[in-house]
Amino acid sequence: MNEYLLLLLSTALINNVVLVKFLGLCPTMGVSKSVDAALGMGLATTFVITLAAAASWMLEHWLLAPFDLGFLRILSFILVIAAAVQFTEMAIRKTSPALYESLGIYLPLITTNCAVLGVALLNVQQGYGFVKSVLFGFGSALGFTIVLLIFAGLRERLALAGVPAAFSGAPAAFITISLLSLAFMGFSGLIPA
Amino acid sequence: MLAAILSLTILGAVLGTVLGFANRFFQVEGNPLVEEIEALMPGSNCGQCGFPGCAGAAAAIAAGQASPACCPPGGRSLAVTIAQRLGVSVDLGGADDPGPxxxxxxxxxxxxxxxxxxxxxxxxxxxxxxxxxxxxxxxxxxxxxxxxxxxxxxxxxxxxxxxxxxxxxxxxxxxx
CATH class of the missing domain: 3.30.70.20 (Alpha-Beta Plaits)
Incomplete structure (x- = not known):
């Protein structure tokens, strides 16, 4: 139990997928203008990453490894991820049309979010079991959502602050996220090695 | 080689079937009339009708909240087409259509x-x-x-x- 909690904590905070591994930066910059949209995006990505982690584990261990088809790994993982994203898109469109409108193009673009493929490939690399794979995926997605929420909150305040003209918009956002990244590196002392 | 082809084919077929059923399950009950009217409209979302884009105007027209003649770029011909489709009479407001x-x-x-x-x-x-x-x-x-x-x-x-x-x-x- 303790081991699983530790895995969740370390993937969500210490090895944060956005700020330490630098995966999935596109939606982080793109959908962080308002906290509401960021929360929706975070939840959608969480669902997709967790589902993709589970599906890719099954794919790897039941199909790719027995038939020695390692060279098809990226192709088949992308196929599964794209299907999961399509499914999520349909579900969101049905359950929350407002969220569907506000996420816009970034919803189908979860497919190309490198964090999703990155988590699936890292799972294979680390040789995790099924439960650990799913936890690793869920923890990464949790970290992604936390960062997206914090960053969106910061940007909402930044939009009202008097930023010098040369820095307003994207430059200020990049500086903010780099400071956030520095702050998250502080978590590396949380678990003694 | 054969295993690779077969496994990818089967994977694609299974995922496609699942998505197909999901699509039917998550079908959004859009009003077909709204979609039909939206297809008739110019589609440039100019907003002159006062609705958010052509989709909003189509929904309002289908619900009877807006006149079929509310679209200035569509002009007289669009108003007549929509009114015929809905089976309502339309006030074309001034018969002298200045043309496009x-x-x-x-x-x-x-x-x-x-x-x-x-x-x-x-x-x-x-x-x-x-x-x-x-x-x-x-x-x-x-x-x-x-x-x-x-x-x-x-x-x-x-x-x-x-x-x-x-x-x-x-x-x-x-x-x-």
Whole structure:
């Protein structure tokens, strides 16, 4: 139990997928203008990453490894991820049309979010079991959502602050996220090695 | 080789089937009438009707909250088509339809500020900063959004100029 909690904590905070591994930066910059949209995006990505982690584990261990088809790994993982994203898109469109409108193009673009493929490939690399794979995926997605929420909150305040003209918009956002990244590196002392 | 081909084929087929069923399960009950009306509209989302885009206007027309004649770029012909489809009578508000109007730029007072270019939903205006702009008539939908943007009032709505390619004999009118 303790081991699983530790895995969740370390993937969500210490090895944060956005700020330490630098995966999935596109939606982080793109959908962080308002906290509401960021929360929706975070939840959608969480669902997709967790589902993709589970599906890719099954794919790897039941199909790719027995038939020695390692060279098809990226192709088949992308196929599964794209299907999961399509499914999520349909579900969101049905359950929350407002969220569907506000996420816009970034919803189908979860497919190309490198964090999703990155988590699936890292799972294979680390040789995790099924439960650990799913936890690793869920923890990464949790970290992604936390960062997206914090960053969106910061940007909402930044939009009202008097930023010098040369820095307003994207430059200020990049500086903010780099400071956030520095702050998250502080978590590396949380678990003694 | 065979295993690779087979496994990917089966994977694709299974995922496709699952998505197909999911699509049926998560079907959004859109009103087919709304979609039909939206398909008839210009689709440039100019917003002159006061609704958020053509989809909003189509929904309002189908619900009976807006007149079929609420779309200025669509003009008389669109109003008649929609009214026929809905089986309602439409007040065309002034029978003298001026015919299609397109935007035109008075080149002697255009200062090249590019504001009209940014307002144009159909990208019909050519030009760059501090260069005189011009309207491509074929692309202009006549939504008139650029008119208010112009700081020098160089933009006006003009009837389409008659050219050799567009001129036809007038239709015989009934007398009586």
């Amino acid at each position: 109007l397109v935007a035109e730029i008075d080149e002697s007072i255009c200062i090249g500020c590019t504001r009209c270019i940014r307002a144009c939903p159909t990208d019909a205006i050519l030009g760059g900063p501090k260069q005189i702009h011009n309207v491509m008539r074929d692309s202009c939908s006549g939504c008139a959004q650029c008119i208010d943007q112009c700081p020098t009032e160089a933009m006006v709505m003009q009837p389409l100029p008659v050219t050799l390619q567009q001129w036809f004999w007038p239709k015989p009118a009934l007398r009586g």
